[in-house]
Amino acid sequence: MISINWKPNKNSSIPLYKQIVDYIKEKIATGEWSISSKLPAQRELAERFEVNRSTVVEALDELKAEGLIEGKSGGGTIIVNNTWSLLASTPPPNWQSYISSGIHKPNLSIIQAINKFEYKENMIRLGTGELSPELFPKEMMKVVLDSVGDKIESLGYEEPKGSLYLRQIISQYLKKYEINASPDSILIVSGSLQALQLISLGILHPGSAVLSEKPSYIKSLHVFQSAGMRVKGIPMDDQGIRISEIMNNLNKATTLLYTIPTFHNPTGIVMPQHKRNELLEVCEKARLPIIEDDAYRDLWLDTEPPLPLKAKDKNGSVLYMGTISKSLAAGIRIGWLIGPEPVIERLGDIKMQTDYGSSSLSQWALAEWISSGLYEKYLEELREKLRVRRQVALNALEKYFSDIATWNKPSGGFYIWLKLKKQISMEKLFYLCCDNGILINPGNVYDFSENLNLRISYSYSSLYDLENGLKKLSQIIRLLN
Missing domain, CATH: 3.90.1150.10 (Aspartate Aminotransferase, domain 1)
Incomplete structure (x- = not known):
């Protein structure tokens, strides 16, 4: 998506439309806006530039006359040339074709707009x-960072699964939710989204189907679809996912179930304990692994929610995701994934190939938050x-x-x-x-x-x-x- 962070100078002697023409020509000439890129609609351009729509129309008409842009029927205004391609016999690379052929699917247009x-x-x-x-707990964060600063002797790379010290602390912390996970079965990730990306790359195969609540946060992402998988929505009632519908949608292509049973995103629904037990039983019989996203657990406001699915998991069929992004600070970018050791080893290896480990400083900070008691x-x-x-x-x-x-x-x-x-x-x-x-x-x-x-x-x-x-x-x- 083309980004515009500029406005014409209304005090300049140069006409506003001409300033816009020069700005767009510079973006095209330098390659920042590549051939085949689509310009925003005239109304949006007028808003971005803070000018009348007629000024935008005048600028676009001049760019069209110079052969740099072209209006496509039903497809908006497209960049078709740059100044070099008009002068040279060999056209420059069409970066837009590379973009459109990339593996990772773009966000929905509305999500891109929200992000902007x-x-x-x-x-x-x-x-x-x-x-x-x-x-934001500014004063507490100062205390934590001051304490961490006295303890850190190095900020080098951590081991593939993440800081052993942090994994030990998380292992102990999760016992309050009756999750018994050794540090070896914990992978530190840069937020829950990375955990999903690692799962899609490391243990699922193209063509498989992932079941999820309908609606679900996962629908707003293309993490599974970009890896060649389908996400199939399962209807919900006021207690969460309809378990009978899970059985009706099982087939050979079904790989796993993704669920947010606690303070579901976006509905806020909490799955009661009896239904959690039933869900585990059904998935165990069907040999259907579960990804449990527990990002909001610490944010209960009335009464504590039921135990996580992972607490009742006796066969290692639940991959459990936790994160600090919702409860403390999104920018810390630290979460954790718990599962069978062979799975965690596999995903840790892939993580090392992608980013060589999450931020060491953030891992130290989170360890201090929890171990000091300040987090509670x-x-x-x-x-x-x-x-x-x-x-x-x-x-x-x-x-x-x-x-x-x-x-x-x-x-x-x-x-x-x-x-x-x-x-x-x-x-x-x-x-x-x-x-x-x-x-x-x-x-x-x-x-x-x-x-x-x-x-x-x-x-x-x-x-x-x-x-x-x-x-x-x-x-x-x-x-x-």
Whole structure:
């Protein structure tokens, strides 16, 4: 996707359209914008450049006249030449063809837009699955880093499975959840996403099928699809994935089940213990391995959730993923994967081939957070703050959405799964919200079909923005037919 972080100088004697022409020509000439790249729509260009649409049209017309761009029927405006290709008999490489033939699939266009708009100033982020900067434990982090600084003698590469010291601490920490995992069965990864990537590369085969809840966070990624696998959605009820539907969708191509049984993303559902037991029993009989994503476990707000599936796993059929990204800080980029030692050895070897190990400093920091007891103290404070945020969001929904939507009250995690009562275009709603300074996460990015849901997060925006953003969102929804 073409990125634009420039605006014409309105105080310059050079006409605005000419400045835009020169800017685009420079990007094309230097190869930053390659042949076959698609320019943003005229409306979006006008917004980026902060000029009238007529100014953009004038600039594009001149670039077309020079043979640099071309309008494609139904395909927008494409870069077809650069200044060198117009002068030389041998055309330059068509990088776009390389991009389109790459193995890893691009994100959905709306997800790309979300990733871009999250860093736009003054945008109210109502769907962001991350802790607010207001919740960052600055003083505690200073204590941790000061302590770590006195202990570190080197920041060299760690062993393939990660820091033994950190793995020992995680092994001990997880006993509170009745997970008995030796340090040898733990792999330190750079977040849960890397764990999924390693699994897709290391132990699955192209053409296989991965079962998952419908909707699911995994649908917003292409981690399995890019490795040549299919993700098949299994419907949910108010207690999680429908186990009978798992059996109906098993075939020779089915490789494993990916599930988020605790504070599910995006619905917030918690699978009860009896259903967890049933799920384990069914998957063990079918010899279907499970990936358990437990990213939100520490973020319970009412009562502690049931034990992880891994706690009841007697046959090594569950690969268990944990992370610090949701509960402490996304930028630390440390998570862990627990499984049978041969699997962990295999994935550790692949990790060494991809990044040669996660950040040593982050591993030291996490080890200090947990071993010092500060992490548990911090979680108690964080839960109280998240309870306040959840209530602000629920109050705003009751005030502004009671006649146009239904929703759940989550018992933990970050998300409220909102369902609109009237049929509207969710894509139109998304871009209209963006135009009005509100960023939402439409439910279709987590589903395997269109829906009328929104994932509302109470974890990121300030309390004022949360209330004001939901008010504005309800007003925009009411304007749409």
